[in-house]
Amino acid sequence: MQYSIGQVAKSTGIAISTLRYYDREGLFPNMERSGGGIRRFSDREIETLGIIECLKNSGLSIKEIKLFLDWCQEGDSSLQKRRDLFYERLAAVTKQMEELKKTMNTLRFKCWYYDTALTAGTEDAPRNLPQSQIPEDILACQRSGCLNSLG
């Protein structure tokens, strides 16, 4: 199947200007054009968009993604480099997830904190509550979160 840039934009939610920008950056090295110069996205490009999204979410820049796509063009001689890249990305995302869990725990603590404050009508309520009166699961959030103290 072939798709126009407008169709791809519509179905993926990626702006036309972004698709053209990606093309300009060399992320679709094999994309075809009509006689008149109009882009014809194929399933190959749609798949590339999936890889771009994945690698972008894993923390790579557009330039780094371009590098990876260059390796793909080189064929089997670059298999090792490509493999290593994905293992490295897996590690990076694993770390990112750990970070996000800490963030979640801080947020959960804050939600409890403000719920308590709102119920009492004042922030002094949670602020002055003795540790022993704070639910265990909230204390756990606080311990594993990114804040050192209450507030």
Add this chain to the structure above:
Amino acid sequence: MQYSIGQVAKSTGIAISTLRYYDREGLFPNMERSGGGIRRFSDREIETLGIIECLKNSGLSIKEIKLFLDWCQEGDSSLQKRRDLFYERLAAVTKQMEELKKTMNTLRFKCWYYDTALTAGTEDAPRNLPQSQIPEDILACQRSGCLNSLG
């Protein structure tokens, strides 16, 4: 305790220029200065840095964080707004985690893909492998990942 900007930079890993930038953006509304105009970070500011990190990781911009810190200055009258913000952030991070899980699954699939390719010496190996020969857990990654096809 009071700390110089250099001490804070060293102990948090945040660049001095970034700390000054945050200050310029109004993220430390109560920070004191020495007679000569030198910043004196206190535990309050250190805690604020923790909140900044948390909210930044949750997807807020510096300007949005500044808004939240303004609310904090307003006292108990802004409790509701602040509570709502944290619940909203909790939802946003939950969503972000879901996304990251998909990314992880795609990466895991790719790791298997390239391991298989390297063992065989060619990408054709994983590419031509019938579904029935792909481990179930890898298929599951593929299904829940962000890619539609192999490759």
Add this chain to the structure above:
DNA sequence: GTAGAACCTAAAGTCAGGTTTAGGTTAAAG
């Protein structure tokens, strides 16, 4: 064959989140 929608390029613009520069001032140590 002509109207209008959809496409094209190159180049400039935008925005966030910093960092760097230039030219001083402060403060702790000898």
Add this chain to the structure above:
DNA sequence: CTTTAACCTAAACCTGACTTTAGGTTCTAC
């Protein structure tokens, strides 16, 4: 006192990832 490391400001600069603009071309439908 004077040195020197650490600090200060304002303003300019930078980078990444897009988006917008301006002016032109192609394609589809009548």
